[in-house]
Amino acid sequence: MPFDGTPGPLNAITDIAGIHVGFSTLREESPRPGRKLPVRTGVTAILPHATADEPVPVFAGIHRFNGNGEMTGSHWIEDGGYFVGPVLITNTHSVGITHHGAVRWMIDRYAATYEGDEHLWIMPVVAETYDGLLNDINGQHVTVDHVFAALNGAKPGPVAEGNVGGGAGMIAYGFKGGTGTASRRIALDGEPYTVAALVQANHGQRDWLTIGGAPVGKLLKQNDPGLSERGSIIVVIATDLPLAPHQLQKLARRGAIGIGRNGTIGGNNSGDIFLAFSTANPHPMRHKAGPVLTLEMVNDEILDPTYSAAVQCIEEAVVNAMIAAETTGGTPHDRYRIEAIDGREVARLLL
Numbered sequence: 001m002p003f004d005g006t007p008g009p010l011n012a013i014t015d016i017a018g019i020h021v022g023f024s025t026l027r028e029e030s031p032r033p034g035r036k037l038p039v040r041t042g043v044t045a046i047l048p049h050a051t052a053d054e055p056v057p058v059f060a061g062i063h064r065f066n067g068n069g070e071m072t073g074s075h076w077i078e079d080g081g082y083f084v085g086p087v088l089i090t091n092t093h094s095v096g097i098t099h100h101g102a103v104r105w106m107i108d109r110y111a112a113t114y115e116g117d118e119h120l121w122i123m124p125v126v127a128e129t130y131d132g133l134l135n136d137i138n139g140q141h142v143t144v145d146h147v148f149a150a151l152n153g154a155k156p157g158p159v160a161e162g163n164v165g166g167g168a169g170m171i172a173y174g175f176k177g178g179t180g181t182a183s184r185r186i187a188l189d190g191e192p193y194t195v196a197a198l199v200q201a202n203h204g205q206r207d208w209l210t211i212g213g214a215p216v217g218k219l220l221k222q223n224d225p226g227l228s229e230r231g232s233i234i235v236v237i238a239t240d241l242p243l244a245p246h247q248l249q250k251l252a253r254r255g256a257i258g259i260g261r262n263g264t265i266g267g268n269n270s271g272d273i274f275l276a277f278s279t280a281n282p283h284p285m286r287h288k289a290g291p292v293l294t295l296e297m298v299n300d301e302i303l304d305p306t307y308s309a310a311v312q313c314i315e316e317a318v319v320n321a322m323i324a325a326e327t328t329g330g331t332p333h334d335r336y337r338i339e340a341i342d343g344r345e346v347a348r349l350l351l
Helices: 074-080 092-109 144-152 245-253 255-260 304-324 343-350
Strands: 020-028 039-047 058-067 087-091 125-129 178-188 191-202 232-239 271-278
Touching: 020 144, 039 092, 039 144, 039 191, 058 074, 058 245, 058 255, 087 092, 087 144, 087 232, 092 125, 092 144, 125 191, 125 232, 125 271, 178 304, 191 304, 232 245, 232 255, 232 304, 245 255, 245 271, 245 304, 255 271, 255 304
Parallel strands: 087 125, 232 271
Antiparallel strands: 020 039, 039 087, 058 271, 178 191, 191 232
């Protein structure tokens, strides 16, 4: 497919050194006792500085394009310009237990930091999209053990896409959606850097879908479930460029352009929330840092290639989520059968 830009070796967020990704996926095609719907949900974990022995603050910025959704820790990211710990994505009704599990994991993982007498707080970033059309969301089947499984299973290397982790039960543009990722290589002043994105795509409606400039949603002859825009998308943008918080906030805003490339208008019932962070400028925890912090920062005047790379990553990551997904539903217990997009047919339309 004719995507712009130069992908990294894995075309994934893990092309950035130090970032690990893990999943816990729940897929049960029959309802549990006392429930009516199958279970198709999970947790996605993104760990910056995953191998560090102590928590590492990560400069970050956030943007809310349409606010019908949740991302915890967002107020502090706006004020403090950073977060500490993992980023997790799950379903709407599992934000609480996922946050609870992440706090417990942080205490266990970094006991030397959090079990002392310094009264440190933990505020993980947990985001969500709604999977109640294909998943028994009201059954609240995600547990602390699932959160631990995603976090402890996080690793570098290739990243699974489609019906995995928090993306297990998601729908995008009337096709099966879910988890997608992509990366782009850029150079500033002759130095190589990477910009990457991971998305949980659960947004859009069929007639909006555009790929490579073609109105694919209108041209494909696949079954259309006729769903209106009632979903959301979480976009996590990562880079190893040395960017300050105000620059990362500007980068996060480009998430709206990235998802717009595929046709969404950001419907009223959609939560379109974007987080951008940089693994550059690692500092110790603030209570251990000196009175003055020093950092490197890219000149704003040369940020356009970074913006372009982010838009390219997001555009492709959404499509990758759909291409990798598997047709889901259609059992006697389901409300819907949501087809995976026919990648070969899409490629033919783009020739």
